[in-house]
Amino acid sequence: MSDWRSISLWMDQLDEPLQPRPSLAAEVQADVAIIGAGYGGLWTAYYLKRRAPQLRIVVLEAQIAGYGASGRNGGWLLGDLLNxxxxxxxxxxxxxxxxRRLLQAIPDEVAAVLQREAIACDYRKGGVLYCAARYPEQRARLQQQLQALRRAGLGEDDYRWLDAEQLAAQLRIAGGLGARYSPHCATLQPARLARGLARCVEGLGVQLFERSAVLAWQPGRLRTARGSVRADWIVPAVEGYAADLPPLGRYQLPVQSLLVATEPLSAETWAQIGLDRGQAFCENSRQVTYGQRTADDRLVFGARGGYRFGGRLRTDFNLGAEERGLRRQLLGELFPRLEDVRLSHAWGGNLGMARRFHPHMLCDRRSGIALAGGYGGEGVGASNLAGRTLAELILGGDGPLTRQPWVRGDAPLASLPRWEPEPCRWLGYNAIIQSFAHEDRVLADRHSPPWRRRLAARLADVMAGLMR
Known part of the structure; x- marks a missing residue:
């Protein structure tokens, strides 16, 4: 691929020439070899170099920095972790x-790095709104979730309820019934962050080779088409691309998320919509819809896209009419004024999903492999935490970062829970997604009788339970 700007709105907005760095064409010796120049790999390289400048670190990227999910995501920097x-x-x-404080501090940690390293990526910490809009069951579910968070010890400073009027002061969404708001979230321009981090680590002395896909890997050695790397540590930072590096595909499955962006909207339109502080928003259905207002006044809106049999990666993200149509339909329902707005960009990406939906970070000292992943679509922030954690583990530290329940410490790759074999995965995924889509259709229809609404919601609850 050479048309890098067509990857996403974010890559198209870059004002730098997208000229790939040289490929690896020799045998190189390193202390740490990282596979992937996305957030996970770049953050790991950054924190390792900051703490141990003498380390020889090599990063191998199959395409160019930011090609994967790091240049395609929705731009949410959450101070949280999946599950x-x-x-x-x-x-x-x-x-x-x-x-919790460690997680909630993720956006501020990233902001500190951006300031220190002069990386401009439209960072705005405006919080996140989980909205109820299209049917009353959303409000009930959000309030139940808020009660559970209160029982777990989270207070008003972490999550608070906004009634319809308070929600409208931030976001005027059709039929808005209320929202759960958290301040622990920022929005940013994802590709500028990825490309800025790449330049930053190079400036610290990291060797970054692009168009250098890893064809084979084992403890202590990586091989590309024209070269190889020997290293004490191997860090496969591939997340949704784990299927390309057996046996990682047993532990992380690629799932797609698809997005659209409007043309820049007028000041008058934004005055009617809101989102004037860089807030992220999510319409609280199980279809996983999300969005943000960009620095150049577009609305970026996305929803979960699908899973391919056998965990096959999707490489063609030219969205079809049905894929664009669903996102336009949801966008129009939430913002009727935008029903006929021109969509300037449509794209998608592969994200990594771990079994039991538990993100993981581990460091196997016997094999010299350090790994993090399974972020489930929340990797912008989680990858920063992972980079800090893997650096600490590789350097032999023992502090708060390494003592978390998502850290397996000194554990082999085989200790991670595996996904079931096909066709179980494909059948299970599609059954679950169909139950979510059915629930959404039934609950969004105000004429659906109460018994049918209860049945659809109960079925979706049961199927959601299977994901755990």
Whole structure:
């Protein structure tokens, strides 16, 4: 591929020439070899070099920095981790609180790096709105979730309820019934962050080779088409691309998320919509819809896209009419004024999903492999935490970062829970997604009788339980 700007709106907006760096064409010796120049690999390289400048670090990227999910995502920088509350549930209250503060500080940690390294990526910390809009069951579910967060010890400073009027002061969404708001989230321009990090680590002395796909890997050695790397540590930072590096595909499956962006909207239109502080928003259905207002006044809007049999990666993200149509339909329902707005960009990407939906970070000292992944679509922030954690583990540290329930410490890759074999994965995924789509159709129809609404919601609850 050479038309790098067609990857996403974010890559198209870059004002730098997208000229790939040289490929690896020799045998190189390193202390740490990282596969992938996305957030996970670049953050790991950054924190390792900051703490141990003498380390020889090599990063191998199959395409160019930012080609994968790091240049395609929705631009949410969450101070959270997928399924964090479930992972923290077994900890004593004091440790639970400390772990939450660690997660909530992720946006501020990234902001500090951006300032220190002069990386401009439209960072704005405006919080996130989880909205109820299209049917009343969304409001009930959000309030139940808020009650559960309160029981877990999270207060008003972490999550608070906004009634319809308070929601409208931030976001005027059709039929807005209320929202759960958290301040622990920022939005940014993802590709500028990825490309800026790449330049930053190069400036620190990291060797970055692009168009250097890893064809074979084993402890201590990587091989590309024209070269190889010997290293004490191997860090496969591939997330949704784990299927390309057996046996990682047993532990992380690629799932697609698809997005659209409007043309820049007028000041008058934004005055009617809101989102004037860089807030992220999510319409609280199980279809996973999300969005943000960009620095150049577009609305970026996305929804989960699908899973391919056998965990095959999707490489063609020219969205079809049905894929664009669903996102336009949802966008029009939430913002009727935008029903006929021109969509300037449509794209998607592969994200990594771990079994039991638990993100993981581990460091196997016997084989010299350090790994993090399974972020489930929340990798912008999680990858920063992972980079810090893997650096700490590789350097032999033992502090708060390494003592978290999502960290397996000195554990082999085989200790991770595996996904079931096909066709179980494909059948299970599609059954679950169909139940979510059915629930959404039934609940969004105000004429659906109460018994049918209860049945659709109960079925979706049961199927959601299977994901755990």
């Amino acid at each position: 964090a509350e479930r992972l923290l549930a077994g900890l004593p209250a004091e440790l639970r609180q400390a772990s």
